[in-house]
Amino acid sequence: METLNQLIHYVAQNGDYIWEQFYRHFLMTFYGVLFASIISIPLGILIAKYGKLSSWVLAIGSITQTIPALGAMAVIMILLGLGTNTAIVTLIIYSILPITQNTYVGMKDVDKTVVEAGYASGMTRFQLLRMVELPLAISVIMAGIRTAFVIGIGIAAIGAFVGAGGLGAIILTGTNATDGTAIILAGAIPTALMAIIVDLFLGWVERKLQPIKSSKSKAA
Amino acid sequence: MLEFKNVTKRYDGKTAVKNLNLNIKKGEFVCFIGPSGCGKTTTMKMVNRLIGISGGDILVEGKNIKEQDAVELRRSIGYVIQQIGLMPHMTIKENIVLVGTLLKWSKEKKDQRARELLKLVDLPEEYLNKYPHELSGGQQQRIGVLRALAANPPLILMDEPFGALDPITRDSLQDEFKKLQKELGKTIVFVTHDMDEALKLGDRIVIMKDGEVVQADTPDEILRNPANEFVEEFLGKDRLIQGRPDVTTVEQIMENKPITVPVGTTLRDAISIMRDKHVDSLLVVDSANVLKGFIDIESINLNHKKAKVVDEIMEEGIYTVSHHSLLRDTIHKILRRGAKYAPVVDDNQRLVGIVTRATLANLVYDTIWGDGTELEELTQAAE
Numbered sequence: 229m230e231t232l233n234q235l236i237h238y239v240a241q242n243g244d245y246i247w248e249q250f251y252r253h254f255l256m257t258f259y260g261v262l263f264a265s266i267i268s269i270p271l272g273i274l275i276a277k278y279g280k281l282s283s284w285v286l287a288i289g290s291i292t293q294t295i296p297a298l299g300a301m302a303v304i305m306i307l308l309g310l311g312t313n314t315a316i317v318t319l320i321i322y323s324i325l326p327i328t329q330n331t332y333v334g335m336k337d338v339d340k341t342v343v344e345a346g347y348a349s350g351m352t353r354f355q356l357l358r359m360v361e362l363p364l365a366i367s368v369i370m371a372g373i374r375t376a377f378v379i380g381i382g383i384a385a386i387g388a389f390v391g392a393g394g395l396g397a398i399i400l401t402g403t404n405a406t407d408g409t410a411i412i413l414a415g416a417i418p419t420a421l422m423a424i425i426v427d428l429f430l431g432w433v434e435r436k437l438q439p440i441k442s443s444k445s446k447a448a
Numbered sequence: 449m450l451e452f453k454n455v456t457k458r459y460d461g462k463t464a465v466k467n468l469n470l471n472i473k474k475g476e477f478v479c480f481i482g483p484s485g486c487g488k489t490t491t492m493k494m495v496n497r498l499i500g501i502s503g504g505d506i507l508v509e510g511k512n513i514k515e516q517d518a519v520e521l522r523r524s525i526g527y528v529i530q531q532i533g534l535m536p537h538m539t540i541k542e543n544i545v546l547v548g549t550l551l552k553w554s555k556e557k558k559d560q561r562a563r564e565l566l567k568l569v570d571l572p573e574e575y576l577n578k579y580p581h582e583l584s585g586g587q588q589q590r591i592g593v594l595r596a597l598a599a600n601p602p603l604i605l606m607d608e609p610f611g612a613l614d615p616i617t618r619d620s621l622q623d624e625f626k627k628l629q630k631e632l633g634k635t636i637v638f639v640t641h642d643m644d645e646a647l648k649l650g651d652r653i654v655i656m657k658d659g660e661v662v663q664a665d666t667p668d669e670i671l672r673n674p675a676n677e678f679v680e681e682f683l684g685k686d687r688l689i690q691g692r693p694d695v696t697t698v699e700q701i702m703e704n705k706p707i708t709v710p711v712g713t714t715l716r717d718a719i720s721i722m723r724d725k726h727v728d729s730l731l732v733v734d735s736a737n738v739l740k741g742f743i744d745i746e747s748i749n750l751n752h753k754k755a756k757v758v759d760e761i762m763e764e765g766i767y768t769v770s771h772h773s774l775l776r777d778t779i780h781k782i783l784r785r786g787a788k789y790a791p792v793v794d795d796n797q798r799l800v801g802i803v804t805r806a807t808l809a810n811l812v813y814d815t816i817w818g819d820g821t822e823l824e825e826l827t828q829a830a831e
Binding site: 339341345346347350351359360363364440441 | 519532533
């Protein structure tokens, strides 16, 4: 009860600050995933088309995923120094694998006969990609982005250690303070909430992008 | 319309198609058939450059396909595949006019064309806004065919288009498509491994083996004169037998020793012959075996008091068939006249054999259950 009261008190006192860090945290993750998508989606398409590259790229992706985020961030900090950029670069690195992997799988899953039919109908390679392959793969790619985003929210919390700010900074303050449980919660609960909300929202987007629709749902 | 000149396709060392030469006329329905790996699909796919040519030329309406832009070429040739390959994320309308979209038709033109085409296959207009997965397999392939027709290409390539459908749907789609093809006057290159389908649809059948054309002829000609053993085997015994009524002559199936009596035989002798041979009528011949007429048990019954020899009571002007007339025509005549049998005569009216209804019944059995040789072999083996 004591903790809850302290939490309410802290939130009431620092509402603006928490909100500011919440927004910052979200933006950091968002940029990380955005840049990762810009790299990963074309990469995924490329390795889906040229099969030989795929095992290499996916293996390298898996290896990066096994490095502890804190360690990776420390190494990147040596190169980029303290600040938000370091956190964002780490986020990009950790987002590349899920997005590349899902793009690869999504593209591979496109029915070969549909591709053949499109090609034989006189589509150029680009038209095939734009009109057939991407629309059919987009929901799987979206699932990768969703995974990357949720993981990213967790990693962004560590960003506080390299001075990137965000909700992690509040948690860090809590751990440093005596009796800081309430402050830790004030940082941790919004982080968890953000992850849940983002997951739900992107899940909804993913369903909306399902390529195979039914005429009834469209009419409704 | 479509010309293959010494067309060759090699895949690293292996030759898939060897020196293929073929000329397909406008409006012709040509079926390519052969065992898997014979090069039939490769041949077809070279036409719209889905597969490159290693040697030789293919001319579509006099123009060498190598000199045309591959994308433009494909847009000008219809293409239907076995797996249908409709775009699952597009409505039926978008699927039908896919090539129109690529050719940048106006929305009005696309709408109109889609409705026009849908009428050809008797599907209601509501279908335009449905998605492929909401249609049955047969309906989907109808849309697949319409997609190929959308830009009104003179030439359509079809790769076993009805192969994945159930037999009943397949049958009705074949009929429907053949009718449509005749109406629209399209040239069709149709790849299949189903001989029945080829015989049913093709104006010409191209039988391929190991990348070479073994025989390219009309279905009738192939059934009548298979080029070699491979073709015969590929057609199968059953089909050759089924094709037989069309090409078999009476001579091949007639019974050689009809029961006859010479002119001048007494009625008493005639009756005893009938009794011995278990027949109720006899053919009367002269010494040169020329057919004179016939007698039957009834006429003997009626006249045995007045007459002594068969000449007096025999009926003349009996219906005969020539020994080299086609069985097809003969069956029809016998059945129409309600005759029990027809004597077979040569060019000099000499009796050479007889076709009875029992002979025809045997032929029908053979057609349905094979020619009986398998059964004989089996019984022989059993003994």
